[in-house]
Amino acid sequence: MASDSTSYPLSRTPPRNGTTQYPKHVSPAQAIAEAWSKETPESQQYWRVADVRARERYLSSLVWSRPKPVAVSKM
Numbered sequence: 001m002a003s004d005s006t007s008y009p010l011s012r013t014p015p016r017n018g019t020t021q022y023p024k025h026v027s028p029a030q031a032i033a034e035a036w037s038k039e040t041p042e043s044q045q046y047w048r049v050a051d052v053r054a055r056e057r058y059l060s061s062l063v064w065s066r067p068k069p070v071a072v073s074k075m
Contacts, residue, residue: 036044
């Protein structure tokens with residue numbers, strides 16, 4: 001078994017050629033913004049319409065008022 005780092009491709013030691021680029025850490029909001037900017041205008045419009053439809057479907061299915069209480073007669 002060789003002891004050099006080439007036998008361990010998942011080793012934590014970076015290659016020593018000077019071209020190592022570590023992953024850029026971004027917040028979830030930044031990642032979403034970057035992905036959104038890469039979408040085509042047609043795709044963005046599709047998702048906007050889908051969002052409006054989902055919002056309308058959600059809001060129309062909810063009953064926002066409580067049912068009126070039934071009067072109970074006292075005997």
